[in-house]
Amino acid sequence: QQQVKQSPQSLIVQKGGISIINCAYENTAFDYFPWYQQFPGKGPALLIAIRPDVSEKKEGRFTISFNKSAKQFSLHIMDSQPGDSATYFCAASTGGSYIPTFGRGTSLIVHP
């Protein structure tokens, strides 16, 4: 499988701050880039996703920024809240593959 590199591994942010998680990929055939949010004891849940025809997608406090030329995409969480504390996974997949490649995850802690 092609690798998706995610950083940082862990992140601590104060309430109200901006959380930024980055992912980089190699396979230029990837055409779907979702982010998943996982709370302890639960499975990952789809948070937001982007396709490479746009450079940014925003849903509430969550924004994906996509840089096709750099083969990078990132998740920005504005006005971070303690309830955002979770593990976040980026992923990438192609139209020809039914199996997405996941990053290794980022543990986010938002202090009150």
Next chain:
Amino acid sequence: GAGVSQSPSNKVTEKGKDVELRCDPISGHTALYWYRQSLGQGLEFLIYFQGNSAPDKSGLPSDRFSAERTGGSVSTLTIQRTQQEDSAVYLCASSLDRADGYTFGSGTRLTVV
């Protein structure tokens, strides 16, 4: 059902025993996936089922692992002769067709003692 259901939620087994983990996907979802998540690790793909096609077993770590999906719905992941390194959370996910819009279950936490 409303979501992906996995059972049991927790399983403790002795080394060398066989275990069966069950996944009940969302009704109508043709694609079903099994993943393994070890402590502090990412999501390791195990196996993928799509409709009546032959499953993609490329992620199974050894021949002690097997999975089946009956009637295009419920799936069972079987681990034979469990080892301590098999301890992990086993996650099942389903989707309507391709990898877009996965829905994960809450997982089965397997502990091999």
